[in-house]
Amino acid sequence: MEFFNASIFLLDSSVRLTVPLLLACLAGLYSERAGIFDIGLEGKMLAGAFAAATVAALTGSALYGLAAGIGVSIIFSLIHGVASITFRGNQIISGVAINFLAAGLTTLLGQTWFRQGGRTPALAGDARFNGIELPFAAELAGIPIIGPIYSELISGHNILVYVAFAAVPLTYYILFHTRFGLRLRASGENPKAVDTAGINVNLMRFKAVLITGVLCGIAGAYLATAQSAGFGNNMTAGKGFIALAALIFAKWMPIRALFATLLFGFLDALQIRLQGVELPMIGEVPVQLIQALPYVLTVVLLAGFIGKAVGPKAGGIPYVKER
């Protein structure tokens, strides 16, 4: 029972840590499926987190914060879109620029506006997304096994957690069962065919980039107004890149993205749990090893040593319409 409770606790924190990864991973999925590489997920999340925390602090409403986070993240993704779609610039360079821009601006403006070393004021009450008790959570808690699973693991999270998990089947449906999804995927695989069919490739790509912005904004808002009570310097701390790794790990598939981010979220929770813990037989586990595991796994997978990850064919190439 001791072990069971500890596992539930670990899984619960895995779920919480998975959410930003999952949202960012799905964000990258839309963009890359449409043929636009995006290594600026990190920057968009960071900018979204800052905007969400700032507006939530000023208005006292987490929802306004969320809207601001999404809005700012969209602005950043439109910069990426204009650079890489309209001006046919290098998508990687644009992503690097966006990461820098977000890292610099958030701290600079945070310091200017709040004078707390780049942090935003601590949020409380309605300025944060608080946990939601699902029906019967309290009543079922007493039942062994199922009770704790339902009341601890499934119930009691904030609304954004459920939004993130609901986004997985939704993304699957949109990408693989709608006309929009087909066109979006085709823009990333064979833009010429899309163009021949009379569809505007660049517009499709802009729509994809826009969705990326929305999802990154939600991820940022989650970090700043749900998981934490405010914005801290560089609070994404590489999560955007882990999400990118998860995207490759998931081979650009939405359902697999869920499992990849759950795995990476679990590793993160495990790493926190194991800090300074002596395990029998093994001794202290170097947490850095677990921290580096997502990156190592991605490198190994990308190199084709375990399976093969091949991205969308037209990814990274600006589309030039023939005249």
Place this chain on the structure above:
Amino acid sequence: MSVRKPLPRWADLILIPALNLILAFLVSGLVVLMIGENPLEAVQILLFGAFGYGEGIGYTLHFATNFVFAGLAFAIASHAGQFNIGAEGQAYIAGLGAILVALFLDQTHWLLVMPLAMLAAAAIGGFWGFVPGYLAAKRGSHVVITTIMFNFIAAAIMVYLLNNVLKQPDNMAPESASVVNAGKMPQLREFWDFFGFAPVNVMLFVAIAALIFTYVLLWRTGLGYKIRTLGKNPDAAHYAGISNSAVVMISMTIAGAMASMIALNEVLGVQGRLVLDFVFGYGFVGIAVGLMGRNHPIGIGLSAILFGALYQGGQELAFMMPAVTREMIVVIQALVILFTGAMEGLFRGPLETLFGLVELNRSSAGRDVQEKPDDRGTGVASYAKSKE
């Protein structure tokens, strides 16, 4: 009908980067304005901080040294068609080689320490570039993703080693032991007190040598020719009998070795010991330096000084205008990368039209329009061109 013309060389090499840079600075000025300070005053402080007195110049040159290495690490890989954004990790992990050699030989002479530390750092940094190169060439991995991952893996390894292996028992901080004698790179201020307390050191000359080395390597050797051919047209390179995979691996290794020199400049030039995150983003700035400098050693030298001045002047600015924090430099950097790199096409289109119109006017006034061959060319054509 399109009146667009390929731009003349001077416009491509000087006019476009200059316009993009001006735009980046204008937007930066707006940011300064937004946080309630006077941009013109800020520029004044920045320029004085970077060039106005000896110590400032010393710091500018010290930062420029880092940026030369980082810029070259990006540029050399770029010429081979590889996008190396792993200079950060390559430099970080190379610090290991530099500090271990320096600690081991601390009681000898710097003339012995320096080449050996450079070799050790270059070996480790080069390896950190080689592996992504190998995975790209032989296993078809995407070099961008692999180098990003390698940055994080390097960081994890260094945190582990500094906390668990290199940490001194009497020190709470995760730092290695310090070098006290020969392990420190000779500082220029020891010979010339003009530089005040600035940590500019002999690595400055290594950086200049690296620029010359890169020029000779890329434009005056067979290997350089192969590297550039691969970057321009992999198919042509293949048909010319060049082993593309070997060239990718070699160029990524050289790039990693270049990045590793940052470790000597910082670890043995400033800190005297290995500390966490000593690379401090210099590796990433190398991307901007390479882009600005059009991946050419002369351009890289100039843009390294520009970024060195931004760093030093920016620190001065943060000191003089407390509202403008150090992150302002990061913002300016980002805008420079955005406008000179990603939005490079912003002025290109209008300029091409402009030049085309000028040309058209001139020729309609005089004789017939001369058809210019398409600059893009086929594989064979550009292959022949690069052979010239």
